[in-house]
Amino acid sequence: MRVRVRGIYSTAITKILLEEGLEVSHSSKKIRERFNLPENREPPTVTVKDTEQKHGVVIVGEYEHGKKVHEVLKKRVERAFSWTSKLPLHAIIKGKVVKAEKGKSVVDLGEYKGILDEEVKEGSEILVDVSRPFLPHEDYAKLSTNYTIYGKFVALIKGAGKKVIFSKHIANRSLKSDLLRLSALADVRDWSVKWRSSAAIGEFSEMIKDLKETYEKAEEIVEKGEEAEVGEIVYEGEFFSILCFGREAKKRLDDTRASVLPTIEGHHSLKSMNESEVVDLAEHILSHGIGDRERISKAVESYVASLMREQSLVSIEHVSLLSGEVKRLTPGKVVEANEDSFRMRRVFRSRGIYDGLNVEKNPGDYDLMEFSTKLPLVLHKYFGREGEFKGVYVNLNTPPEISRNAIRYVDVEIDVVATNEKVEVIDRESLERCCELGIISEDMKASYVSIAESLKDFLINFENLAEITIEDMKKVVKAQG
Incomplete structure (x- = not known):
């Protein structure tokens, strides 16, 4: 390995x-x-x-x-x-078409089903390739009849014509020319040749050998597939x-x-949020023995927060725990900041319904959104154009990460909502599903459920929901330990 x-x-x-x-x-x-x-x-x-x-x-x-x-x-x-x-990427599987309409086919793969973007006669048994990752939340695998077989330096693709393709990491024109000649020397019939990034470091003799061996393997796999049973994986593909x-x-x-070299606290968070220059400067200073890690880290966090306060609007990146998709919420303006805590004002322009609250949303409504980089939640308080209180939505998530123009967190599905009429925990089943799918551990799930229940009890007894703040949320989470 x-x-x-x-x-x-x-x-x-x-x-x-x-x-x-x-x-x-x-x-x-x-x-x-x-x-x-x-x-x-x-x-x-x-x-x-x-x-x-x-x-x-x-x-x-x-x-x-x-x-x-x-x-x-x-x-x-x-x-x-x-x-x-759930299935290896580019695994080749014998499937059976169980439904075909409107240019697509549903293919039975045994334990799972997949979708093929072409109509094939119902009842047909065909070889299919898992053409993209089949992620936990998805019900159907994405399939193709273009098979991909991997070698060390090359991949062969069946059904894509006969051409030569290069990894985006192979930029050298001379190398590309040499690889084109190598491809022409090999008799791979109707397979396309894709040179992988590893070809940039390979010896020509090794690559010729790999191309030949990969072709032999590919032909054997296709032959094996003709005799395979429905649901049988004839080529393992790649882990993803x-x-x-x-x-x-x-x-x-x-x-x-x-433990390897001078690193500020928040290094990876800030790097992932496109604040590399700030991090590099701070760690250059730290590497020269000027200041200590804790003080420089706090100074960097304070500096980035000061830049965020100057922005006219800050974007909000809401990452779904179930799917991994990044949803960008209505941005807001930072109106107050105190150490690790922030308040933003978000103004809505369209009509709709506030999720979870089932309260009407109108143009001009606004949200006083509060969060702390040390708390696993974001507090939303919704108001009408004239300031009338509409409800509270406490989103449970990973502690928010910040940059000068964005905040990001992973939403853990379960939330707590409150109006003057009711308080309830919602979407508990979505968090349960994430745990069943292996996305989140049982311990983490239990921790978030416990926080949600404590928040519910706290909100039930809070006298004026319109005045609740992130400081109140800190007391609840601190009591959880």
């Missing part, structure tokens, strides 16, 4: 993998210097890299190797959330998972990185 690590979490994750006895390969120059690693040009079997939004990492690679890396990181980075593909790091998980990664 060889693991390639890329992105803003690379130092901390490399440290963890090495401590667990795993081999790290194809490392950047900085990582090799930090860990005194030799240059290893062997192609990796697993890649760990940032998600697009940088709120966590993607783990992808040979199935058993990827699964092992996932288990190690999930164990070591406490309070991380996990989305693992996403580990999502909220503020608490990132703090653990901060501490791991700090």
